[in-house]
Amino acid sequence: MLRKDVNDLLTRTGPDTAMGDLFRQYWMPALLAEELPENDCPPVRVKLMSERLVAFRDSEGRYGLIDEFCAHRGVSLWFGRNEEGGLRCPYHGWKYDYTGQCIEVPSEPEESGFCSKIKLKNYPLIKVGDILWTHMGDPENRPPKPEWEFATVPPEQTFTSKRWQECNWLQAMEGGIDSSHVSWLHSGALVSDPLFKGARGNKYNQGDKRPFFEVVEADGGLFIGARRNAEDGKYYWRITPWVMPSFTMIPPRGDHPVHGHFWVPIDDENCWAWSFDYHPVRALSRDERKAMQDGYGVHVKYTPGSYRPLANKDNDYLMDRAAQRRGETYSGVEGIAMQDASLQESMGPIVDRTKENLVSTDNGIIMARHRLRKAVVALRDKGETPPGVDPAHHKVRSASVVLPPDQAFVDACKEDLTVRPGVKQSSV
Numbered sequence: 538m539l540r541k542d543v544n545d546l547l548t549r550t551g552p553d554t555a556m557g558d559l560f561r562q563y564w565m566p567a568l569l570a571e572e573l574p575e576n577d578c579p580p581v582r583v584k585l586m587s588e589r590l591v592a593f594r595d596s597e598g599r600y601g602l603i604d605e606f607c608a609h610r611g612v613s614l615w616f617g618r619n620e621e622g623g624l625r626c627p628y629h630g631w632k633y634d635y636t637g638q639c640i641e642v643p644s645e646p647e648e649s650g651f652c653s654k655i656k657l658k659n660y661p662l663i664k665v666g667d668i669l670w671t672h673m674g675d676p677e678n679r680p681p682k683p684e685w686e687f688a689t690v691p692p693e694q695t696f697t698s699k700r701w702q703e704c705n706w707l708q709a710m711e712g713g714i715d716s717s718h719v720s721w722l723h724s725g726a727l728v729s730d731p732l733f734k735g736a737r738g739n740k741y742n743q744g745d746k747r748p749f750f751e752v753v754e755a756d757g758g759l760f761i762g763a764r765r766n767a768e769d770g771k772y773y774w775r776i777t778p779w780v781m782p783s784f785t786m787i788p789p790r791g792d793h794p795v796h797g798h799f800w801v802p803i804d805d806e807n808c809w810a811w812s813f814d815y816h817p818v819r820a821l822s823r824d825e826r827k828a829m830q831d832g833y834g835v836h837v838k839y840t841p842g843s844y845r846p847l848a849n850k851d852n853d854y855l856m857d858r859a860a861q862r863r864g865e866t867y868s869g870v871e872g873i874a875m876q877d878a879s880l881q882e883s884m885g886p887i888v889d890r891t892k893e894n895l896v897s898t899d900n901g902i903i904m905a906r907h908r909l910r911k912a913v914v915a916l917r918d919k920g921e922t923p924p925g926v927d928p929a930h931h932k933v934r935s936a937s938v939v940l941p942p943d944q945a946f947v948d949a950c951k952e953d954l955t956v957r958p959g960v961k962q963s964s965v
């Protein structure tokens with residue numbers, strides 16, 4: 538369990554909060570590149586860490602991420618006209634460029650220079666892979682570009698989606714480092730999901746529902762090893778890297794593409810679950826890409842015209858008790874992503890961690906909270922740059938391996954847990 542003040546410390550990410558300052562050290566996913574597909578396309582509302590912003594792409598293809606509200610009298614610039622090198626407020630015509638600088642106030646004489654004194658808050662927006670990333674912290678302290686493998690392999694090897702999740706980022710992220718629920722909640726999907734089924738490792742997942750956890754510190758966060766029994770006294774290890782603050786990778790299965798997540802706070806009661814799938818050495822097949830687009834694996838089907846899942850809390854996640862009885866799904870909810878999200882949302886917008894009762898399979902979660910807390914305090918009190926900011930920390934992989942009983946995963950898998958260009962993932 539956590540004391541209330543620690544729970545508040547880790548879950549609040551608005552401006553002027555300690556965890557908010559921590560998140561603002563990193564390049565974080567802000568939009569899918571497909572949301573701003575061409576120059577002068579419609580602007581997009583973006584809410585991140587409780588700040589309301591608007592993103593647009595100007596006539597020269599420059600990306601802007603600026604305060605959502607016009608400096609004149611506060612109209613939302615989502616209504617803005619994106620034309621001729623800037624975003625023009627439709628109320629009285631004030632116009633802003635991609636840096637948030639006001640470049641026209643039509644009612645004032647040009648020689649007054651009035652507009653040069655008006656500038657909206659702005660953050661950078663850069664494209665790496667399928668994602669537009671932003672850094673909302675001090676520009677003097679801006680880290681080099683992100684180097685996550687999924688975002689830097691050739692485009693035909695990778696796929697990214699995002700979905701709105703209606704709960705705090707931390708309880709969503711904690712689901713990503715909790716390998717023990719897989720044998721229960723996702724047991725149906727291990728048999729049926731086209732992006733999961735058929736791997737040899739699945740039978741170890743299904744055969745041993747009492748994993749032993751071993752967690753070791755890494756430069757950027759943790760490696761969380763879950764050990765299950767394999768044949769001949771050997772062990773099946775699933776190793777999940779967690780890089781601060783909210784990046785995780787799911788251990789691979791067979792030759793399936795490798796999946797993972799980023800959880801990015803929208804505000805304290807909502808987050809974006811970014812979900813990626815990539816193969817380090819080959820293009821995704823047509824069937825794989827189609828399955829991802831159709832919402833299999835870690836992806837979802839959407840409510841048309843939005844990034845809200847089709848199964849959501851307003852329709853009880855399309856709960857199907859008959860499918861549950863037939864053994865097709867363990868919880869009655871279809872799809873791995875919504876199996877996770879439905880339960881995490883059911884905990885309430887911010888789960889009360891003073892009431893939980895943790896057990897040994899929660900060791901990864903306990904250590905991640907500890908690491909986060911340590912980093913938040915070190916940043917607040919001493920200005921220390923947290924783990925995960927350095928792009929060298931991005932070069933991690935998940936792995937699933939079978940090891941003899943006397944081998945520690947951290948020694949045996951050093952290379953498997955590091956990005957090796959041109960070498961495929963270690964997976965059974």
Ligand code: FES
Nearest residue numbers: 607609610626629
């Ligand atoms: S409110 Fe935007 S121009 Fe007046």
Ligand SMILES: [Fe+2]
Nearest residue numbers: 712718723877
């Ligand atoms: Fe899950």
